[in-house]
Amino acid sequence: MILLPFTVSGAIIPILPDKTVILTYKKPDGSTYNRTATTLSDGNYSDSYKPDSIGSWTVIALWDGDLIHNGASSSQNSFTVKEKPFTETPLGIATISGVMIVAVIITIAILKKRTG
Numbered sequence: 313m314i315l316l317p318f319t320v321s322g323a324i325i326p327i328l329p330d331k332t333v334i335l336t337y338k339k340p341d342g343s344t345y346n347r348t349a350t351t352l353s354d355g356n357y358s359d360s361y362k363p364d365s366i367g368s369w370t371v372i373a374l375w376d377g378d379l380i381h382n383g384a385s386s387s388q389n390s391f392t393v394k395e396k397p398f399t400e401t402p403l404g405i406a407t408i409s410g411v412m413i414v415a416v417i418i419t420i421a422i423l424k425k426r427t428g
Contacts, residue, residue: 372387
């Protein structure tokens with residue numbers, strides 16, 4: 313079984329560079345796996361991950377906040393991981409054909425500032 317990496321990307325709005333975003337992936341078997349990504353100078357982040365199983369996945373992004381901003385989380389985003397197909401060539405050599413790219417875009421909007 314050959315599974316290709318997928319990329320989850322998003323942004324914190326307003327733009328907040330160098331912040332850690334926690335991405336919680338829920339696998340087809342119901343188990344969860346956390347990964348982290350750091351925002352760039354434009355507030356964007358991305359995470360490339362090679363899945364270990366085919367089926368329906370979900371991901372949620374979470375930012376805990378800082379001294380000035382409240383934390384926030386995204387809505388749950390769903391996607392499906394499929395096995396990459398093989399093609400038999402005339403010489404009998406199996407090759408991997410096509411490109412499978414799954415991109416999930418997640419934006420975390422910070423709605424209010426902390427007070428006190």
